[in-house]
Amino acid sequence: LSINPAIRSRAQIFEVKPLSEEDIRVAIRRAMEDAERGLGDYHAVLAADAENHLVYATNGDLRSALNGLELAIKSTAPDAEGVVRITLPIIEETVQRKALTADKDGDGHYDVISALQKSIRGSDADAALYYVARLIEAGDLQIIARRLRVIAYEDIGLANPAAVARAVTAIQAAEQLGFPEARIPIANAVIELALSPKSNSAYTAIDAALADVRRGGHGDVPDTMKDAHYKGAEKLGHGVEYVYPHAYPGDWIPQQYLPDKLQGTQYWQPKGNSKVEQAYADQYKKLRDAQQKGLH
The missing domain is CATH 1.20.272.10 (Zinc Finger, Delta Prime; domain 3)
Known part of the structure; x- marks a missing residue:
């Protein structure tokens, strides 16, 4: 689904997200207690493991949860005491998903x-x-x-x-x-x-970079790296001394990319657990060494 940009610019857009598991749980209990708009007249009792499965199996879709609950209650005969007892197998059948376990806490x-x-x-x-x-x-x-x-x-x-x-x-x-x-x-x-060989080096690298960002005080983008595609950028010195790597042999030339305060920071700690990652690690070290040598 796409919307014409002209229409979108004049509209207010809201993101609709799935309900949380706790939201679904609250709605299920309200439906079972409400005799006027819900299923309160049926005197139903929902087993704890059945409630958990109804919450988890519907993936944040309240309509599916309520439909499954209604079908379960209306298709189950009351016991001798007049109580409709909804068990896990009944909910599995009505939502068409089997539970992973019958563990009461989910x-x-x-x-x-x-x-x-x-x-x-x-x-x-x-x-x-x-x-x-x-x-x-x-x-x-x-x-x-x-x-x-x-x-x-x-x-x-x-x-x-x-x-x-x-x-x-x-x-x-x-x-x-x-x-x-x-x-x-x-x-x-x-x-x-x-x-497969394993490595979490990229995962830990981005978390290390995020930690620096969240700490703050990490410095501004160097002037050479700033956007120069607007009027007045040159007067501010933005992008003026930027060197285009593709204009040089090997499509590379040393220049400063990180803010001053983060110069020399190494977020990626390669493990070299495979030939592939070792090749990346070798290239990474080669470029870092050349970069530091070229900037000093």
């Missing part, structure tokens, strides 16, 4: 996701396949896709960029196919990521 949902990432990070392909199978059985394609993307860039990263790219392609294929076929590209991605 922690199992996150435990399995955590175990999947830790198994891939630890290079245990069998454990990773087991945990992703549990997520597949629960129908959590969206969660699987998001988590595998995170794992690919966080835990494999620069050690094997080709594996990262193949994993992203496999995840896209899984999303396009849907279950049950989605399990096949997911398995390919999980096995390759688990057996």
